[in-house]
Amino acid sequence: MSENDATPVRPERSEESLEFPYLAQLFAPGADPEVDDQIVARRTGMWGSGQGSGDTSGFNGLERTTALAGITTPPFGGWFDQIADRMAELVPGFATHVMVHRGEITFFVLPDKLVELCRALRDDEDLRFEVCPSVSGVHYPEQTGRELHVVYHLLSYTYNRRIRLEVELPDSDPHVPSVVPVYPHANYHERETWDMFGVVFDGHPGLTRILMPDDWVGHPQRKDYPLGGIPVEFKGAVVAPPSERRSYNQ
């Protein structure tokens, strides 16, 4: 696996706890953890330009859906089961999905359980995720009703582990509780996520724009926000801005 799977230094757990009795209450009631719903792209045609590139191949009607890899159910393997078990014991039913991909684990967390979960992750002696180095957003327009994702990367100095939490929010009402009370350093990161994606972090001490000017309209890193750019004119030729060139993103 990847180089990040450092074996954590950790006391031996007793025999009976290895059964992970709390994993059964990991998922929220009504969640369907086996369904891979992390749609990231829908593509049509052969060439992927999507801008009427003159596809004469006859494959225009093709439609393909791509989802992020790694949606899984217990057991997750390695120390993932230990922490998932402990997390489920402290905060039952917090997750809707779990993703294990390339040696990294992602918990999809219900927004109203987020702060409680972060507090448990930080304070519990079996978890000890002392810091949250990164908070950022991802915009998935294809995921109707949960278009905006907020991604939290957590680090445990004590056990030398990393996990990822992800919260799914509807574009129509993108509210999530702020984790600043638990991780004060998430302050700037949440401001940037508000600035770039328009996610509202309830309870944040001062949720203002941080990178864009204060009076800016719109949230630039959303997928529906254009890249901008102007055509570059040469003698006898014009080069279109990057977002309008014929693309090969297939």
Next chain:
Amino acid sequence: MSQTENRSATDDLFAESGDEHVDAAYLSNGADWDQIVDAQRESNDETIVVNVGPQHPSTHGVMRLVMELDGETVLSVRPSIGFLHTGIEKNMEYRSWTQGSAFATRCNYVAGIFNEGAYSLAVERLLGITDDMPRRASQLRVLMMEINRIASHLTGVGAGGLELGATSVQEVCLRERERVLDFTEAITGLRMNNAYIRPGGVQNDLPDDGLDLLDELLRQLRKNLPEIGQFTLQNPIFKNRLQNVAHMDLSQCMMLNASGPVLRATGYPWDLRKTQPYCGYENYEFEVCTATSMDAYGRWVIRLNEMDQSIRILEQVRDELAASKGEAYRIEDDELRWPSDLTVASDGQGNSNEHVKHIMGESMEGLIHHFKIVSQGFHVPAGQAYVPIEAPAGELGFHLVSDGGTRPYRAHLRDPGFNHVQSVPIMSEGGMLSDAIMGIASLDPVMGGVDR
């Protein structure tokens, strides 16, 4: 004409018509400070709010500080950033995975190789080829990252000296940094903004005289780097300016997630090269530099010592590179590998004549393949990854999301400087104005990385 003329001390320049006038506001255009001082003296109000920057030599870049001052004592500081925001992350979504290196390197331009490194490692993790990298590729990455670490620390130390008013520190540091950048230019073709580390390997192999140049560089650095410590570390003025300044203990570092030299200045030996190794760092002997003073002085000493440790790593890399001469310097997979052999020619960089002859005169398939990889690029399976590495300023992480296509769906750089700017208030409030400037210098934030 002075803005302060004919104004009473209750005028508020920034109030809209109808707004309550909160306090007197002055604008200084350079020569009218006497009037401002006189007016402030008459108003008998000790507390003033000063806007420092965004264009000010002591803010370590285009950063603005809103400071509330009582005399020279800082009551509160609010950093304001974003002046160098250029939308690098958004731009990366419109370029191929290989082109991403050229964008990532422009974030923290002083330590650009690290941005490329974290980005390329993240792409490789998404591709699942981390373990397939040839050893020479990792050696060349370690070579350039440690070279770049020295250049970055020299900038941080030099700019820190300059912010104390010690121009000779800056002169010595820039003199040595020029040597380092000359070597970087000889290897990658460019002094900065290199795009040298790419997904799947590095841009080009060492030139024929690469190891000789490295030997000469190391000889000069070993001779000259100790000079910086010799004329600063025992200097009483210097010690007075740095010791017990910008204090942050371990619990504060955890609260604000400080990493890099700031965290290690509390005595905590956390270095991702040791704790979560990448690029084969576990094979090199070096020490994690720490200090126990928790102040700007400790961070300064750590940066000086880390340069010595980088030289130690470079000596080991040198021997390994000599042993792996002629081996592959990038992944041997035609679906991922950049098709041409790039070389650093006398005019910078360029394609090898052999490759041009092959695709133009010998192989139609070779030409098609070249165009396919260069214009469309390769596909990366859908998924997400976060790869952190130990940059000169601390943890630098790249979060990448792929939709299975030939471009990043989302790229986010977790820059240590962006996170560290948050700790300016806790380091500065209650101290002197001059110490606040030193505190920022001890974080070594580079605005290109902070604002991206």
